[in-house]
Amino acid sequence: MWLSKMLSKSDKTMTAESGSVTLSDKNTCEIGASVCQRDIDSYSPYGYSSRAPRGEKIILVxxxxxxxxxxxxxxxSSLESGEIRIASAGGAKIILKNDGTVIINSMIIGKDGVIKNDK
Incomplete structure (x- = not known):
């Protein structure tokens, strides 16, 4: 809602649009949308850093x-409301579950800090 209000106050000729990452390497990110653009700044919540891989659908504002x-x-679709998943293109993932458990790849850590699936 805040973003919508801010966008409506800005220049009416500029609109948000979706596109796809066409190039992603250490120094360059290229987005194909209505116009192909390079070296676009990326914004995410504080503390999170990522580089979207080629082919990912993104939103430009x-x-x-x-x-x-x-x-x-x-x-x-595999998450319940309120859960969080952090994942990489290589398959590594962390899931914060609503019941307090944390799943790191396939290791389940209970709310009490005890590893649940230790063999």
């Missing part, structure tokens, strides 16, 4: 400094 990447499209 206007800013005073030009368009910025706000995030990628995510499939949260």
């Amino acid at each position: 206007p800013s005073a400094d030009g368009q910025v990447m706000l995030g990628t499209a995510e499939d949260a």
Whole structure:
């Protein structure tokens, strides 16, 4: 809602749009949308850093400094409301469950800090 209000106050000719990452390496990120753009700034919550891989669908929003990447499209269908998953393209993942457990790849750590699936 805040973002919508801020966008409505800005230049009406600039709109948010979706696109796909067409190039992603250490020094360059290129987005294909209505216009192909390189070296686009990316914004995420404090403490999170990521580089979207090639082919990811992203959202671009206007800013005073030009368009910025706000995030990628995510499939949260396996999560319950309130749960969080952090995942890499290589398959590593951390899931914060509503019951207090944490899953790191396949290791389950209970709310009490005890590893549940230790063999």
